[in-house]
Amino acid sequence: MINKTHEKYDLINIISLPTLVILSLLIIWQIITLILDIPKWLLPSPITILMEIYNNFSLLIRHSLVTIQEIFFGFIFALILGIALAISIDKSSVVEKSIYPLVIASQTIPIIAITPLLLVWIGYGIFTKIIIVALISFFPIVVNMVDGLRSTDISIEKMAITLGANKFQLLTLIRIPSSLPYLFSGMKIGISISVIGAVIGEWVGASSGLGYLMLQSAPRFQTSLVFASIFFLSIIGISLFTFIQVLEYKLVRWNRFSNY
Amino acid sequence: MAGDFFLKGITIISIENIKKTFMVKNNQIEVIGNINIQIKKGKFISFVGPSGCGKTTLLNIIAGLESPDSGRVIISSKPSKEMIGKIGYMHQKDGLLPWRNVIDNSVLGLEINGIKRTQAYEIVRPLMKQFGLSEFEEAMPWEISGGMRQRVALLRTVAYEPEVILLDEPFGALDALTREDLQFWLLQLYQKLNQTVIMITHDIEEALILSDKVCVLNDSPCSIVKNIDVPFEKSEKHRNTSNVEFAKLKSELSYAIRE
The missing domain is CATH 3.40.50.300 (P-loop containing nucleotide triphosphate hydrolases)
Structure with missing residues (x-):
């Protein structure tokens, strides 16, 4: 294929350019803190943050694992619920008219407003955070999947009908596969905001997790630990996003070559 | 006669x-x-x-x-x-599924009519030869020419007899x-x-x-x-x-x- 060398070139670009930008920003940051002699509690230098990560590595990992668990289960929950709901919205106009407006309306309520209620109802455990993550990430999954199911090429569907496909076969053999590129778009948005969901959940009430760690460190002026937590959160977010992108690359490779 | x-x-x-x-x-x-x-x-x-x-x-x-x-x-x-x-119906647009390779597209009709994929391959393979597609079994639709795509579409149409x-x-x-x-x-x-x-x-x-x-x-x-x-x-x-x-x-x- 003509794209072989092109792709390799792209891969180098994807990794090297952002790294270069981040590195230069870090260097500028380091220089500014040195020149202006900014106190550690106000704005720690990158090197101080790095030291903090090194000294508190096991603590950060422990809290990270909690946050990762919340994101993982919440997102899987959202994925199952989102796909099932999208399929039923696509299949039945009754579901579409009755549930779809509610799904959209639910997005106008800020998640942070519901969180205290969930704490009262469900408690301070991990399950509350899983629900919050699911609530926040399920919307883009549903909306994109519904659009994907509806974008199915009518001529392909007609072809399958003439081959004798029943409703179920049309769904599994034609509609779901052709909706996958859309589903992956939804999943990429969903996984990015699910990190936010987990942190919000931990801020409102938790005894562990990176959000909790940030909340504990800030009032004690352990600013470098706050930064370390942010660093870990972004690593988690980027890794999960990359994982989904790799999955997308494997499963819907066709989407980049075919022109519909 | x-x-x-x-x-x-x-x-x-x-x-x-x-x-x-x-x-x-x-x-x-x-x-x-x-x-x-x-x-x-x-x-x-x-x-x-x-x-x-x-x-x-x-x-x-x-x-x-x-x-x-x-x-x-x-x-x-x-x-x-x-x-x-x-009834086999072949349209002007080939309607090949972009996520399936040539042989998997060819067996679609058989699969829809309840035949297992491995068994369907056996049925389709001799036809692939007649259609001049044997070497392209694994090719994806975007990798083959328009004429070949049309042949795959016809193969899909005739395969389930x-x-x-x-x-x-x-x-x-x-x-x-x-x-x-x-x-x-x-x-x-x-x-x-x-x-x-x-x-x-x-x-x-x-x-x-x-x-x-x-x-x-x-x-x-x-x-x-x-x-x-x-x-x-x-x-x-x-x-x-x-x-x-x-x-x-x-x-x-x-x-x-x-x-």
Whole structure:
């Protein structure tokens, strides 16, 4: 294929350019803190943050694992619920008219407003955070999947009908596969905001997790630990996003070559 | 002789007094006005007509996808609606699934009709050879040429052995050279498979090369204005596009279309 060398070139670009930008920003940051002699509690230098990560590595990992668990289960929950709901919205106009407006309306309520209620109802455990993550990430999954199911090429569907496909076969053999590129778009948005969901959940009430760690460190002026937590959160977010992108690359490779 | 058998052959498709009107902005537009034709088993029939004359609607009715306002289509003594899934229908657009490779696209019809994939491969492999696709089993649709895609689409149509094959401008989207190659190839294939074929096209030459019988349609409403039996033997037809009789038939038909 003509794209072989092109792709390799792209891969180098994807990794090297952002790294270069981040590195230069870090260097500028380091220089500014040195020149202006900014106190550690106000704005720690990158090197101080790095030291903090090194000294508190096991603590950060422990809290990270909690946050990762919340994101993982919440997102899987959202994925199952989102796909099932999208399929039923696509299949039945009754579901579409009755549930779809509610799904959209639910997005106008800020998640942070519901969180205290969930704490009262469900408690301070991990399950509350899983629900919050699911609530926040399920919307883009549903909306994109519904659009994907509806974008199915009518001529392909007609072809399958003439081959004798029943409703179920049309769904599994034609509609779901052709909706996958859309589903992956939804999943990429969903996984990015699910990190936010987990942190919000931990801020409102938790005894562990990176959000909790940030909340504990800030009032004690352990600013470098706050930064370390942010660093870990972004690593988690980027890794999960990359994982989904790799999955997308494997499963819907066709989407980049075919022109519909 | 086999030839004699098919001359006396039984009627497999009976199109009886088909009429169809569409409502367009409160105006009734008659699309198909009384089409009547019997087609014998094993024959290759072409409908030739100007574009937009309702050919595809006619084919959809024969396939059982649309209902006529009056009249009926009987295939193998059943109404065509009950024959969905037993009729092969190939559209102008190949409709290959971009997420399946060549062989997985070819077995789609078999799979839909309940045959396991591994078993379907066994059925399709000998056909892949006939269709010149053996080396491209694993290729994805975007990696092969337009002519090859059309062959995969046809393979998918014939693989589950439908009693009747409907072709809607099968080579319409291809360049002239590829088109000629595929016509010749289809002719050879048709002689081996011996299925009943109905093709619609706007290309008179294509109709004369491939079919036993050519029906000329005119538009508004679509009806048969001329009906000729092609006098050539199948095997010689391809060579005869330049002979006098072929040219005579061709001009006769194009005159009928323009009338």
